[in-house]
Amino acid sequence: MTDLVLRDDKDGLAVLTLNRPDKLNSLTVGLFKQLRQHISDIRRDDTVGCVILRGAGKCFSAGHDLNDISEGEEVPSRGWHSETLRMMEKLPKPVIAAVHSHCYTGALEVALAADFIVAADNAKFGDTHAKWALTPIWGMSQRLPRRVGIATAKKLMFTCETILADEALRIGLAEQVFPVADFEAETEALARRMLENSAFSHAANKRLLEATDSNPLDAGLQWEVMENEGTGPDMQDRINAFVKK
Template sequence: MTDLVLRETRGEAVHLVLNRPDKLNSLNVPLFQALDAHVKAIAADPTGVAAVVIRGAGRCFSAGHDLGDIAAGERLPEPNYQSKVIERLAALPLPVISAVHGHCYTGALELALAADIILAAEGAKFADTHARWALTPVWGLSQRLPRRVGTAKAREMMFTCRTYSGREAEAMGLANACLPDATFLEGVDAWTAEIAANSSFSHAANKRLLDQTDGLPLPAGLAHEVYRGEGVGPDMRERIAAFAARKS
């Protein structure tokens, strides 16, 4: 693994930090390879990891897909490589959080949308600028963005290429919360601590349940929950006993 993506532990969360600050963390193939290595390592052994946070080093989350690489012609390890890395990140059996400060444009927005939760700093700037460059999404934005903000708002973002602040992202549902710039990392830590206090069994099972029923008609979704839900986790008795002991 190279230093293009750093792995840091903060509490019970693992932070994967995009680390091309001199290039505003623009996304090139080597960075995706570094990210992929970390994601595969976590998937192989998630022991002790309560959540995964994706964030950027330096001034921003990421300015997006490296346009210089696009112009030069990227050499991919396999077809559709970046979209496969993003899918592997999204499929981790853990809560995934995108912690966005500064720029989060286009390809970076596609990466951020792979997360279960997006936390925005007040100074964050979100935009989809595919249309500015005569491009269309190939890393999942056309599917994930409308599922977050609704079709009408997704069309607005895609057609206008407009930039939205952290507060605007929160208001439209793109971000789950907008946090002060000065205490952004501490705010992210508070979210991950709240998640870590709950059952990792439930997090993984609930994530699978949500993914497997996405888009199903209500009766089919209800049947899936009732008959194919994973039910009781191995830590249920311990958690209930601890609660009872506090109440006594």
């Protein structure tokens, strides 16, 4: 079977690579099945502390494979793509979407399910559902406005316009932009900085942010106090190491 999603582990970092470079990594059911399996495996793998999701070849992904759609793709169940992305979103470890060049529509829905997006300076983003008389079913209508605000999300969805990396950074779609020549190294360096910190805290913080997203402030503060997960098993070792410096 062709490896449509590659996994490469190194010192706590798992790099998942969408691997249909001859088709600009366009997204098929077969690719999603392999992505879903990797997500399930990583959830159970305590040696992985951070994940980078990237694309092979010329771009991150040009989006949902329109040939798959036109030929009547066989989806395992209703909402299965969305469920797969939700599984990735809820991984108890940081997930970075590393976007270079094209990232359109379904590909943007995939990237938005990561904890945040970093972009190469040649990245291009867009939502073209309306161009093809489609509506989102993988999460665009929920994640995009949470990331950039509802008015900006409407503008992007209604116009189907393509925005470049600097604009994605300005509106909060991307968190950081790196020169394309240094993109892989800079993204890995960012992931390594996260790996230096407590995996316990990363998992607890993700659950806290998830549980209180969009809650009124007082309700969120109360949740933080009452549902706080306390201290991690590595707390004392980390403090002792700092004190001894």
